[in-house]
Amino acid sequence: MADLHFELVTPEKLLRSEEVYMVVVPGTEGDFGVLAGHAPFMSVVRPGELSIYSNLTTVVSRIRVEGGFAEVNEKGLTVLAEQATEA
Structure with missing residues (x-):
């Protein structure tokens, strides 16, 4: 499968801009995974x-x-993100 372009931005700076396979995001309605070709959301x-x-x-x-x-x-x-730190 094609790679997903992912960017993570805080008010201070651009933290990540890279091609990845998938990202799982903690949404208010539950965690959701995003792969390349995902529907707009x-x-x-x-x-x-x-x-x-x-x-x-x-x-x-x-x-x-x-x-x-x-x-x-x-x-x-x-x-x-309002704040982001490497875990």
């Missing part, structure tokens, strides 16, 4: 852990996020 992000996968089973990074928004569009996934 927006969600409020709740405090929790964002997981970045390099393939179906390998988590390469976990990032603690504190609120914000996630948007999936034809370009990929963008998470605008």
Whole structure:
């Protein structure tokens, strides 16, 4: 499957801009996974852990996020987080 373009942005800076396999985001209605080709989607992000996968089973990074928004569009996934720290 094609890679997903992922960006993580805080008010201070762009923390990540990379091609990944999948990202699992802590949404207010539950965690959701985003793969390449996902339908357009927006969600409020709740405090929790964002997981970045390099393939179906390998988590390469976990990032603690504190609120914000996630948007999936034809370009990929963008998470605008109020705060984010590597877990």
